[in-house]
Amino acid sequence: MSGSAAGTAGAGWRRWLRIGALALLAAFTVRVGLHFPWARTGEALLNTNRLLLAGALLVNLLSLVAKGWGWHRLLRPNTNAGWMNVQRANLVGSAVGDVSVALVGEAARVRALAREEKIPVGLTAISVAAARLAEAVALGIVIAVAFLAFPLPSFLARAGLVAGALLATGFVVVLAVRRPPVAERLRRHLPSQIVDAVRTVGRRPFGEAVALALVNWGSQWATYALVLAATHVTPSPEAAFAALLAANLGGVLRLTPANVGVFQASLVVGLAPFGVDPSSAILAGLVLQAVQVPPVIGLASLAAGVDGLARLRRPSAGEDEAAAGEPAPAGRPGRRLTEVVET
Numbered sequence: 001m002s003g004s005a006a007g008t009a010g011a012g013w014r015r016w017l018r019i020g021a022l023a024l025l026a027a028f029t030v031r032v033g034l035h036f037p038w039a040r041t042g043e044a045l046l047n048t049n050r051l052l053l054a055g056a057l058l059v060n061l062l063s064l065v066a067k068g069w070g071w072h073r074l075l076r077p078n079t080n081a082g083w084m085n086v087q088r089a090n091l092v093g094s095a096v097g098d099v100s101v102a103l104v105g106e107a108a109r110v111r112a113l114a115r116e117e118k119i120p121v122g123l124t125a126i127s128v129a130a131a132r133l134a135e136a137v138a139l140g141i142v143i144a145v146a147f148l149a150f151p152l153p154s155f156l157a158r159a160g161l162v163a164g165a166l167l168a169t170g171f172v173v174v175l176a177v178r179r180p181p182v183a184e185r186l187r188r189h190l191p192s193q194i195v196d197a198v199r200t201v202g203r204r205p206f207g208e209a210v211a212l213a214l215v216n217w218g219s220q221w222a223t224y225a226l227v228l229a230a231t232h233v234t235p236s237p238e239a240a241f242a243a244l245l246a247a248n249l250g251g252v253l254r255l256t257p258a259n260v261g262v263f264q265a266s267l268v269v270g271l272a273p274f275g276v277d278p279s280s281a282i283l284a285g286l287v288l289q290a291v292q293v294p295p296v297i298g299l300a301s302l303a304a305g306v307d308g309l310a311r312l313r314r315p316s317a318g319e320d321e322a323a324a325g326e327p328a329p330a331g332r333p334g335r336r337l338t339e340v341v342e343t
Contacts, residue, residue, distance in 0.1 A: 048287065052230035056223045056291050063219035064094060064296065070212035071109075071131045073205050075124075081117045088303045089113035095300030098293050099257050106132075130201045131209060138213030140167040142221070143245070150238045153273035220244055227291060233284045239274040243284070246270025263289060 068090030075081040089112035097105025110124045144167070146152065201209075224247075225240035234240075243266075250266030251259050264285035271281045 047232070049230040049232075052226050053287070053291060056226035056230065057295060059219050059226065060223045060292050061295065063216045063223065064091060066212045066215040066219060067094075067131075067135075070134055070209040070216065071127060073208040073212065074127045074130045074134070074201055075119075077202055077205055078123065078127075079117065079119050081113065081119060085116045086113060089116060091296065091303055092300045095297045098297055130206065131213075134206060134209035135213045135216065137167065138210050138217055139248075141210075141214065142217045146238075146241050150241070152238055153242065217244075223291065224288065227288045228284055231280075231284050231287050233280045234271070234274055234276055236274055239271055239276065242274065243267050243270045243281075260289065 065087065068087040069083070071090055072081065072083050072086040075086060089109050092112045093105045093109030096108035106128050109128055110121055113119060114121045114124050221237075221241055221244055224244045225235075225237050228240050228243065229235045246266040246269050247263055250262050250269075264282045267285040267288075268278045268281040271284070272278075276284075
C-alpha cells in the first residue's frame with residue numbers, strides 16, 4: 001500500500017471512530033438530560049466549599065506553570081527562549097486546546113513560541129515532543145507510586161504494573177535511540193520528532209523536565225482532590241487519582257470543545273469503583289471544568305488577544321513557512337536544528 005493510500009485509510013478509520021464515539025456521547029447526553037437530578041445539582045453547587053474551589057483554581061494554575069517551566073528547561077540548552085515567553089506560549093496552547101475539537105494545542109504552542117522568539121519551528125516542535133515524553137515518564141512514576149502507596153481498585157493496580165513495564169521499556173528505548181543506526185531504524189516505526197527529541201535532549205535538562213512534570217501531575221491530582229472535596233463528592237485521594245487517570249485516558253479523543261461530555265463520562269467511570277453515583281461524578285466534572293477551562297482561556301486572551309487565539313487555531317500556510325525559515329538566535333544557543341540533531 002502506498003503512503004498516500006495508507007494515509008487515506010488511516011484518516012477514514014479515524015473519521016469512523018470519531019463518528020462512533022460521538023454517537024455514544026450523544027446517547028449518553030440524552031440519557032443524562034432525561035434522568036439527571038438538576039434540582040439537587042443546583043442545590044449542591046450552592047453548597048460547594050468556595051475556599052477549597054479557590055485553592056483548586058490556584059493549584060491548577062501552578063500545574064500550568066510547572067508544565068511551561070519544564071518545556072523551558074528543555075529549550076534552554078539550544079535557544080535563548082525567555083521563561084515568560086515560554087510560559088505565555090504554553091498558556092496560549094492550553095487555551096487553544098480547550099476551545100478546539102482536535103489536538104491542535106501542541107501546534108499552537110509551537111507557532112506561538114516560534115513567532116515570539118524567532119526559533120525554527122522544527123526545533124520548537126522537537127522540544128514539545130521531548131516535553132510530552134518527560135510528562136509520560138513522570139506519569140508512569142506517579143502511577144507506580146500510587147500503586148505502592150494506596151489500596152487502588154483492580155484496574156488501577158493493573159495500570160501500575162503496565163506503567164512499570166512502560167518505564168522499563170522506555171528506558172531501554174532511550175538508551176538505544178541515542179545510537180544513530182538504531183535511531184534511523186526506529187524512524188520507520190516512531191514519530192520522527194520523538195526520535196529526534198531523545199537524541200538531542202541532554203540528560204540534565206530532561207531530568208529537570210521530568211521533575212517539573214511530577215509537580216505538574218501532582219498539582220493536577222491536588223486540583224481533582226480539592227474539587228471532589230469542595231463538592232462533597234468524596235474526600236478520597238485514591239478516588240481523585242482514579243478520576244485524573246480516567247479523564248486523561250478519555251481526553252485522547254478530542255470530540256468536543258474542552259472535551260465537554262467525554263470528560264464527565266470519564267469521571268463517571270473513574271469514580272464508580274469508589275461508590276460515587278453518576279450524578280455526583282457529573283457534578284464534579286462540571287465544577288472541575290469550570291475551575292480548569294475559563295481561567296486559562298481568560299488569561300490566554302489577555303496574553304495573546306482573542307484574535308491571536310483564533311489565528312493560532314487556523315494559521316495560514318504562509319505564516320508557518322515564514323516561521324520555519326527564521327534563523328535561530330545567535331550565540332551559544334544559536335545552533336540550527338540540523339546541527340542539534342547531528343550532535
